[in-house]
Amino acid sequence: MTDTVGGVILIGPAQLALATLFVVFVGILSIRLSLGITRDLAVATVRTYVQLLALGFILRWVFGIDSSWLVVGLVLLMVLAAARIILKRSPDAPPGLFGSAFVSMALTGFLITFAVTGVIIQVEPWYLPQYVIPLAGMVIGNSMNGIALALERMFSDLDRREDEVLALTALGATPWEAAHPAIRDALRAGLIPTINSMAAAGIVFIPGMMSGQILAGADPVTATGYQIVVMLMVAAATALGSVMALVLTYRRRFTEDGVFLETGFRDETR
Amino acid sequence: MPEPALLAASDLVALLRVDGREVRVLDGVSFELEPGAIADITGPSGSGKTTFLRALARLLPEVTGSLSLAGTPAEQIAPSAWRNSVALLPQKPAIFSGSVAENLRIPWTLKVRHGASAPTDEALRLALLGVALTDVDLERDAARLSVGQQARVALLRVLLTGPRVLLLDEPDAALDDASADAVGARLREFADAGGAIARVRHHRSDGLATHRYLLSGGSLGAIPGGAPAPEFLHDHTPPSNAEEVSS
Numbered sequence: 001m002t003d004t005v006g007g008v009i010l011i012g013p014a015q016l017a018l019a020t021l022f023v024v025f026v027g028i029l030s031i032r033l034s035l036g037i038t039r040d041l042a043v044a045t046v047r048t049y050v051q052l053l054a055l056g057f058i059l060r061w062v063f064g065i066d067s068s069w070l071v072v073g074l075v076l077l078m079v080l081a082a083a084r085i086i087l088k089r090s091p092d093a094p095p096g097l098f099g100s101a102f103v104s105m106a107l108t109g110f111l112i113t114f115a116v117t118g119v120i121i122q123v124e125p126w127y128l129p130q131y132v133i134p135l136a137g138m139v140i141g142n143s144m145n146g147i148a149l150a151l152e153r154m155f156s157d158l159d160r161r162e163d164e165v166l167a168l169t170a171l172g173a174t175p176w177e178a179a180h181p182a183i184r185d186a187l188r189a190g191l192i193p194t195i196n197s198m199a200a201a202g203i204v205f206i207p208g209m210m211s212g213q214i215l216a217g218a219d220p221v222t223a224t225g226y227q228i229v230v231m232l233m234v235a236a237a238t239a240l241g242s243v244m245a246l247v248l249t250y251r252r253r254f255t256e257d258g259v260f261l262e263t264g265f266r267d268e269t270r
Numbered sequence: 271m272p273e274p275a276l277l278a279a280s281d282l283v284a285l286l287r288v289d290g291r292e293v294r295v296l297d298g299v300s301f302e303l304e305p306g307a308i309a310d311i312t313g314p315s316g317s318g319k320t321t322f323l324r325a326l327a328r329l330l331p332e333v334t335g336s337l338s339l340a341g342t343p344a345e346q347i348a349p350s351a352w353r354n355s356v357a358l359l360p361q362k363p364a365i366f367s368g369s370v371a372e373n374l375r376i377p378w379t380l381k382v383r384h385g386a387s388a389p390t391d392e393a394l395r396l397a398l399l400g401v402a403l404t405d406v407d408l409e410r411d412a413a414r415l416s417v418g419q420q421a422r423v424a425l426l427r428v429l430l431t432g433p434r435v436l437l438l439d440e441p442d443a444a445l446d447d448a449s450a451d452a453v454g455a456r457l458r459e460f461a462d463a464g465g466a467i468a469r470v471r472h473h474r475s476d477g478l479a480t481h482r483y484l485l486s487g488g489s490l491g492a493i494p495g496g497a498p499a500p501e502f503l504h505d506h507t508p509p510s511n512a513e514e515v516s517s
Contacts (some may be wrong), residue, residue, distance in 0.1 A: 167364030167424070170327060171431065172354040172382035181366075255331050257349040264286065265331045 008216055020045065059133065068127040075113065075136045079105045082144035086245075089148040092155040093249070094266075100248035104147060108241035109140045116233050138209070138230055139237045142194065146238035147245045150190030154246055157182040158253055158260065165260045175254040183246050190242040194235050201231060274341030275302040276466045277356060277435045282325050282335035284318070295321045296333070297488030303435060303466040308457065308478050310471050312493075313485035319470040320361065322485060323437040326468065327358035339434070350382045357433035361440045361470075363417070363424035370398075370415070371408040373423055377431045389430055397426050402452035417444045422453065429460065436460065436467045443472070454478050 004010065023045050030038045062070055083102040090097065113136040117123045123131045158165060161182060168178040201207050206214070209230050213223035253261050284296040295318035303309060313319050324330040328337065328349050337344040339355055347355075366373055371394055378388035389397070391408055398406055401422045406415065412423060421444045428436065436457070442450040454476055461467055461480075469479070482493040 164364045170358040171377045172350040
């Protein structure tokens with residue numbers, strides 16, 4: 001009753017409909033118990049369908065066209081989207097952050113992705129979309145989370161520590177010196193999810209990429225090699241991207257004379 | 271030509287947003303401090319006393335007017351070097367994680383004091399004694415000190431850097447009488463050695479001030495009778511080393 005292609009069991013409309021039934025059941029439960037998540041769940045389900053189907057068709061199209069420009073363009077689009085999401089998730093951040101978020105995302109996204117595909121895996125041609133796009137997605141997605149966490153943490157921490165920042169500045173500290181404790185803690189906060197998942201990988205869960213390759217019929221040990229490369233790559237990208245974003249932005253909360261702009265001194269128009 | 275004041279401010283104007291309205295907290299304030307002076311600044315709550323001290327320390331984001339230190343205009347002094355000489359002690363004592371000794375040596379971890387050596391343990395112990403922190407060990411966790419003890423550690427941290435002008439925001443608010451007296455004596459010593467002090471105070475006069483001012487409605491006015499109160503026993507002669515300091 002099931003079709004297979006290259007060892008992978010196909011999922012057709014009937015299987016999708018069956019899977020959707022689970023969500024419908026949860027929806028009914030939510031209405032009965034007045035949980036208030038029916039609407040969000042419905043929207044999320046529709047979004048999952050639309051976004052992932054679109055992604056599938058776009059990737060099929062890109063894989064067929066075989067153009068380096070198209071691959072680079074797609075990665076750039078991913079970087080742009082990630083930079084926008086970082087901004088949305090940093091409500092405490094000063095205005096004009098988009099440029100810094102974009103630069104940090106773009107540099108780490110391109111640098112790490114192409115270092116892995118070009119130097120470690122050595123794909124031929126260098127832009128082979130089947131490798132570059134999924135790897136870029138993982139690099140960009142994870143460093144986006146790290147950067148957003150780190151930025152949000154740094155700016156809220158600076159506000160929380162404004163007394164310490166003032167005291168240090170009064171002792172002659174430069175903005176870098178006054179902000180350093182907040183920068184250090186923010187970097188740690190941005191990296192913790194990545195470090196935690198590295199520590200738990202293989203014990204608590206089978207990482208996503210490895211699961212995918214095993215489902216697709218790959219040898220588990222081969223899949224392990226890829227997964228290790230991906231985890232190290234994600235850790236490097238998150239650290240690099242967060243450091244860059246923090247260094248590029250902390251100064252925006254200080255005046256030219258190095259005075260921290262406390263809440264009362266800010267122009268609250270973003 | 272008369273000697274320039276140690277610290278001079280003229281025509282300071284500062285606008286602050288309070289509840290969405292712009293308030294002229296400082297409306298053309300001029301002020302001078304001579305070596306040896308201790309100026310008390312009083313005024314109703316919210317009249318801008320803290321803002322005024324921050325303006326003098328060049329720690330206020332939007333302020334116009336001019337400042338000079340011993341005749342040198344502020345524009346010719348880097349902000350961090352200015353703050354090193356004109357040291358502000360904020361009202362809330364900032365205590366960092368670590369021991370009392372580490373807290374006292376924080377200033378020497380900063381670039382502005384690069385190359386200068388931090389005070390020795392012996393110097394720190396002596397300094398603690400000078401502000402009646404007799405029972406505080408250098409290795410104590412600074413976070414576990416009482417508020418009054420923390421306030422004195424924060425004051426010492428500033429004093430030890432050797433500023434020329436001290437700007438103190440309610441330095442004795444958290445102190446009992448005995449500690450306030452010890453701090454007062456230490457401040458007197460600082461002024462007698464040619465330093466100058468501006469203090470924001472709510473309390474009744476402690477007889478230390480050589481000048482008293484009232485900040486209200488954005489302007490600063492001298493309160494007559496700012497000279498030492500009759501009960502003040504200190505022999506207040508002008509400091510002998512004033513020329514040396516203001517050169």
